[in-house]
Amino acid sequence: MSEGGVAVVGLGVICGLGAGLDALRAGVLAARCALRPLDLFELEACAPVAVAPVAAGEGARTHRLAVAAALEAAASLDLRACPPHRRAVVLGTTTGGIELGEAWLLKRAAGLDPDPTPLRWHPPYTVTQAVAEALDARGPRLTLSTACSSGANALLVAQDLLHQGEADVVFAGGAEGLARTTYQGFANLRLMSSTPCRPFDADRDGLSLGEAGAILALARPTSPWAPKAWLLGGACTCDAHHITAPAPDGAAVIAALRGALARAELAPSRIAYINAHATATPANDAVEASALRAVFGDGVAVSGSKSALGHTLGAAGALEAVLCALAVSEGLRPATLNTRRPAPGAPSGLILGQPQRAATPYALSTSFAFGGNNAALIFGSV
Amino acid sequence: MVWIAAFATSETYAAPPARFEASALRRLTAPTALALPLMAPITEGVTLDETVGLVAGLDLADLSQTMSFLEGYQARGPRFASPQSFQRSVHGAMAGELAILYGLRGWNMTVTQGPQTGAAALYQAWLALRAGRCRQCLCVVAVAHPEIACLTPDHRAVALRLSATPTRGPELLGVDLGAGEALGGLEPLWGLARALESRPEGEGWPDLPFARLG
Numbered sequence: 001m002s003e004g005g006v007a008v009v010g011l012g013v014i015c016g017l018g019a020g021l022d023a024l025r026a027g028v029l030a031a032r033c034a035l036r037p038l039d040l041f042e043l044e045a046c047a048p049v050a051v052a053p054v055a056a057g058e059g060a061r062t063h064r065l066a067v068a069a070a071l072e073a074a075a076s077l078d079l080r081a082c083p084p085h086r087r088a089v090v091l092g093t094t095t096g097g098i099e100l101g102e103a104w105l106l107k108r109a110a111g112l113d114p115d116p117t118p119l120r121w122h123p124p125y126t127v128t129q130a131v132a133e134a135l136d137a138r139g140p141r142l143t144l145s146t147a148c149s150s151g152a153n154a155l156l157v158a159q160d161l162l163h164q165g166e167a168d169v170v171f172a173g174g175a176e177g178l179a180r181t182t183y184q185g186f187a188n189l190r191l192m193s194s195t196p197c198r199p200f201d202a203d204r205d206g207l208s209l210g211e212a213g214a215i216l217a218l219a220r221p222t223s224p225w226a227p228k229a230w231l232l233g234g235a236c237t238c239d240a241h242h243i244t245a246p247a248p249d250g251a252a253v254i255a256a257l258r259g260a261l262a263r264a265e266l267a268p269s270r271i272a273y274i275n276a277h278a279t280a281t282p283a284n285d286a287v288e289a290s291a292l293r294a295v296f297g298d299g300v301a302v303s304g305s306k307s308a309l310g311h312t313l314g315a316a317g318a319l320e321a322v323l324c325a326l327a328v329s330e331g332l333r334p335a336t337l338n339t340r341r342p343a344p345g346a347p348s349g350l351i352l353g354q355p356q357r358a359a360t361p362y363a364l365s366t367s368f369a370f371g372g373n374n375a376a377l378i379f380g381s382v
Numbered sequence: 383m384v385w386i387a388a389f390a391t392s393e394t395y396a397a398p399p400a401r402f403e404a405s406a407l408r409r410l411t412a413p414t415a416l417a418l419p420l421m422a423p424i425t426e427g428v429t430l431d432e433t434v435g436l437v438a439g440l441d442l443a444d445l446s447q448t449m450s451f452l453e454g455y456q457a458r459g460p461r462f463a464s465p466q467s468f469q470r471s472v473h474g475a476m477a478g479e480l481a482i483l484y485g486l487r488g489w490n491m492t493v494t495q496g497p498q499t500g501a502a503a504l505y506q507a508w509l510a511l512r513a514g515r516c517r518q519c520l521c522v523v524a525v526a527h528p529e530i531a532c533l534t535p536d537h538r539a540v541a542l543r544l545s546a547t548p549t550r551g552p553e554l555l556g557v558d559l560g561a562g563e564a565l566g567g568l569e570p571l572w573g574l575a576r577a578l579e580s581r582p583e584g585e586g587w588p589d590l591p592f593a594r595l596g
Contacts, residue, residue, distance in 0.1 A: 043460050044460055094473065094474075098448075101448070102448075105449055105452040105453075109452055109453045109455075109456035109457065110456055119532055123441065123442060123496050125494055125495045125496040125498070140505070141495070141498070141559070142493060142506060143495050144491060145472070145474060145492050145493075146473075146474045146477070157491070157509065159513075160509050160512075160513035161509065164509060164512050164513060166509070181451065181452065181468070184455065184460045184461075184463055185463070185468030188460075188464070188468065237432070237488065237490065238436070238477070239487070240484075243469055251487075252487050255487070369474060370469060370472055370478065371477055371478025372481060372490075373477070373490050
């Protein structure tokens with residue numbers, strides 16, 4: 001283990017494959033695709049989405065996804081060992097309770113004078129607040145919103161909080177509920193596929209959206225809780241190129257990958273499995289495949305799990321971190337679904353059709369975002 | 383250890399630096415337009431390489447872009463909602479735009495913490511430096527509230543440069559998020575910058591409730 005590793009002591013997840021880690025594991029093992037026709041709200045566009053079983057409750061979908069995942073992550077921990085002021089929460093989300101805000105703004109745009117009360121749930125920080133209240137966490141609370149890398153960056157910042165002694169346990173991850181604004185926004189940017197997305201396929205034509213909450217309980221190696229995996233290190237960089245398009249040279253992506261390896265004190269050859277960002281947009285996958293090859297060469301096992309779970313935006317980095325934790329702790333590597341004909345230049349180790357079972361000492365996850373934000377995380381087995 | 387190296391404040395949409403072409407500036411989000419004139423004073427003499435991080439703080443991003451997207455959605459139909467407004471409505475837009483304009487390829491984070499946003503951004507920048515994520519960190523916090531129910535119109539920005547090496551400025555020993563929240567939103571950083579600005583020559587560093595200076 002690198003000097004800077006922190007322990008993953010709890011995992012919680014809710015996504016299109018179901019509520020809980022067991023549902024995620026079963027879905028991955030069965031190579032089940034959660035993408036299905038949109039029925040959450042009525043819109044003209046008809047791209048498939050992965051909808052999570054969100055329970056009724058306070059706040060917006062994002063709040064309920066986050067709290068459900070956080071409670072599962074904390075379920076196996078006796079938090080009496082950690083006073084509330086030493087429990088921190090770091091969450092990534094892009095939209096917060098936007099479904100409530102958009103309902104209000106749409107009524108206003110129609111010339112009505114709607115009740116503004118539900119707007120209190122609109123800001124993203126209220127998601128972090130809901131999780132902190134559910135866990136009685138009174139230490140630092142941070143909400144990160146770096147678009148689709150938010151969940152991964154939350155884990156990086158959580159690691160820093162632990163290293164700097166700012167908390168004893170950090171509940172970190174991401175949450176994102178589907179909403180009209182995000183669905184129609186991606187549709188109007190012409191980034192969505194009308195069929196379940198096909199990462200790294202020669203005929204890929206865009207992403208599929210999903211929703212999820214994914215929280216990891218992280219603690220210092222000396223914590224009283226048994227580690228399930230190690231978060232060894234990670235890095236964040238910026239393309240400084242374009243707000244929505246990746247830099248064609250992939251230089252900042254490569255810098256993030258190398259930065260994560262340096263932080264984890266690992267050579268590239270030690271990475272056995274990569275959960276790629278793999279949105280299935282033509283530009284993103286091409287740059288990512290090229291960057292992965294530049295750093296890791298050919299042959300490393302790669303998954304594009306958004307083909308099963310959809311792109312869960314602010315939750316994606318955390319959801320895929322949970323998959324990496326499963327890979328290093330149980331040797332379970334998800335399949336890339338829907339991809340029939342890998343594109344020239346696609347990762348040669350792409351796991352197609354069915355999941356792999358293989359010992360995985362080290363796994364890496366990548367996340368990229370609007371604004372050119374790139375994050376990479378490395379997990380190790382116990 | 384972390385030191386405050388430079389700071390600047392703005393409460394107007396001042397003219398951006400002349401070095402940029404008008405085409406690069408035309409479509410910036412409101413928070414970026416507010417913050418842009420502050421970049422020159424806090425980056426003067428600094429080589430902006432990958433060791434320089436950027437932490438952006440926004441409470442509501444550019445709400446006018448969200449409103450524009452939904453107004454188009456309502457008036458002309460979902461398919462006609464502006465994709466440009468959508469991409470500019472995300473919180474990470476300011477950090478992305480500033481990174482593009484200044485070639486910032488290092489640590490890049492956006493914090494949004496409601497009434498704690500100012501203090502939380504400063505805390506994240508302090509943490510990033512302590513954790514060795516960068517050697518210098520630009521902490522840029524902007525509030526661009528349009529006139530809309532529940533919001534008081536407010537257009538202000540504060541920028542600081544923090545450094546992992548000693549400067550003539552004070553050492554930032556720690557940030558108290560709770561005290562920052564009590565002050566609200568941008569106020570902690572606004573107060574910090576103003577207190578440093580107005581400090582008489584030769585006197586000690588100001589005593590602030592949310593930031594411990596030494």
